[in-house]
Amino acid sequence: MKQHDFIQLRQQQWTEFAEAVKDPNKLHEYDIDLPHAFRQLTHDLAVAKSRLYSPALISRLNDLLLQGQQCLYKPSNRVWAPFWQFIKYDFPAQLLLIRPYVIWAHILFYGLALITFTATMIEPDFVRNVMPNAQVTQLEQMYDPASRIDENTGNYRNERDSDSDFLMFGFYIKNNISIAFQCFVGGFLLGFGTLYYLLFNAIFFGAVSAHIVNVGFSSTFFSFVITHGSFELTAIVLSAAAGGVIGMHIIRPGQLSRSAALKRAGKITFPIIFGAFLMLVVAAFIEAFWSSSTLLPNAVKYTVGAACWIWVLLYVFPRTPRKHEKVT
Amino acid sequence: MLKIDNQINLETPEGIDIQLTPAGLGVRTLAFVYDLLIRIVIILAAIIPLAFAGNFGMGIMLIVMFLVEWFYPVIFEVTKGQTPGKKSFGLTVVYDNGLPVNFAGSLLRNLFRAADFLPSFYLLGGICLLLSKRNKRVGDYIGGTMVIYQEAPQRMSYFSFEKQKHIELTFDADMQKSIIAFAERSKTLSAQRQQELANILSPILNLQGPDAVSQLKSIAASLVGKA
Numbered sequence: 001m002k003q004h005d006f007i008q009l010r011q012q013q014w015t016e017f018a019e020a021v022k023d024p025n026k027l028h029e030y031d032i033d034l035p036h037a038f039r040q041l042t043h044d045l046a047v048a049k050s051r052l053y054s055p056a057l058i059s060r061l062n063d064l065l066l067q068g069q070q071c072l073y074k075p076s077n078r079v080w081a082p083f084w085q086f087i088k089y090d091f092p093a094q095l096l097l098i099r100p101y102v103i104w105a106h107i108l109f110y111g112l113a114l115i116t117f118t119a120t121m122i123e124p125d126f127v128r129n130v131m132p133n134a135q136v137t138q139l140e141q142m143y144d145p146a147s148r149i150d151e152n153t154g155n156y157r158n159e160r161d162s163d164s165d166f167l168m169f170g171f172y173i174k175n176n177i178s179i180a181f182q183c184f185v186g187g188f189l190l191g192f193g194t195l196y197y198l199l200f201n202a203i204f205f206g207a208v209s210a211h212i213v214n215v216g217f218s219s220t221f222f223s224f225v226i227t228h229g230s231f232e233l234t235a236i237v238l239s240a241a242a243g244g245v246i247g248m249h250i251i252r253p254g255q256l257s258r259s260a261a262l263k264r265a266g267k268i269t270f271p272i273i274f275g276a277f278l279m280l281v282v283a284a285f286i287e288a289f290w291s292s293s294t295l296l297p298n299a300v301k302y303t304v305g306a307a308c309w310i311w312v313l314l315y316v317f318p319r320t321p322r323k324h325e326k327v328t
Numbered sequence: 329m330l331k332i333d334n335q336i337n338l339e340t341p342e343g344i345d346i347q348l349t350p351a352g353l354g355v356r357t358l359a360f361v362y363d364l365l366i367r368i369v370i371i372l373a374a375i376i377p378l379a380f381a382g383n384f385g386m387g388i389m390l391i392v393m394f395l396v397e398w399f400y401p402v403i404f405e406v407t408k409g410q411t412p413g414k415k416s417f418g419l420t421v422v423y424d425n426g427l428p429v430n431f432a433g434s435l436l437r438n439l440f441r442a443a444d445f446l447p448s449f450y451l452l453g454g455i456c457l458l459l460s461k462r463n464k465r466v467g468d469y470i471g472g473t474m475v476i477y478q479e480a481p482q483r484m485s486y487f488s489f490e491k492q493k494h495i496e497l498t499f500d501a502d503m504q505k506s507i508i509a510f511a512e513r514s515k516t517l518s519a520q521r522q523q524e525l526a527n528i529l530s531p532i533l534n535l536q537g538p539d540a541v542s543q544l545k546s547i548a549a550s551l552v553g554k555a
Binding site for chain 1: 340342343344346347348387390391393394422423425426427428430431432435436439440442443446466469470471472479501502504505508509512513551552553554
């Protein structure tokens, strides 16, 4: 059969197919058996290729097939149901998968924070190695209980206006996410970047909290950080764990090629990063609207904060399935 | 066989190869700049009214900037398969298997812009893209995605021809294909270029210029079975 006759014979079906696959969302409006039509089209392309029909024809069939394939095998694009599924199952499952990294990231972060905390308690000037004097003074002012008393009237100041709460919300999100992200992306420098950012933040955190205790503002400080800290610090530690996974896959790809290992690491760490991102949004929300409130008594803040910590830790360290439950 | 284009073949479960053309550094940079301009416009449009809203406005502002910075490409890629910049240059984002990208892939490839950007001005991403067979930057490797040309649906070209006297010639398969391709593309070529191409065959056609062109078209027509 010559090309011209072939086109004459099949043209009608191609046009119908092209019409139907133009918009994947309107596919149901057409009366077409898509899988069948698609297979027919692949057959046409094979025929056209083997009979050396013209490039224009082949490329038209090629385009039709590409559109058809995108229609037929389109990945699902729902948002909310997968979202819930993610929080309830996928994220904890993935955390379980990289548990050694999660544990190590926790040990490194809190271990070093504890060491610098102790060091600063013993030697208060240590904090000046971590940050410049001006920043130390600013920090002291921030948590000085006296700063909450108005100089003129001697009364407690009113709460921060809610509009500046919003400002802080935006600020916290941007700031925390960039820290978490640095921890993660550092994984690409063979994991050294991750280690650097994680340890740097640990030192900073340890030194700052010890310094606040040294100058005697501990009640304003800890009541402020305890609640959102559960989400924020854990999210940062988890990003670092994900960075560690990336770094380790580059250093030791096992039986995979490095690029395949990197791809697999991406698959493993994506849920972690997305989960950490959600936790940071929650943390920023708490930080801006709850932690900063001066109306709540500290006892309430400590109770809620402790509850948050317990919940977050239970969530991040889910129970390991017993042997017989394991799905292979 | 040495290839003169960078098309890749993608085998579908039906056992057929589909051809895709990954987009290179130049056109992707142009698309990026286009998107960058749109993003700047969005941010400016947000700044102006929010500047009057005090601290509340500043907070919203920061959130808007954050969303535009990280989610502008994601939203467009998930809903339309391409950002406006990519659309204007006929590009689209797909998974390695040619399927449209969804939320996970798009988020991953766009979050990794931060890695591609290192040390500055997308140097790492650019180098990675140039070294890669499928023009992938780091984010594309992680997300398992690539950026391809989305070709405008091609019209099968019907070329006009005038019947010439039959010449007894035998062509091998490749040559037949080239002649048909020549006739089908002739609409997009200037008359001079058509003659130039047709003149290549003048030793066997014994014709020159316009005569060779119409003779070739006539041969093509008989090859595809029109005449």
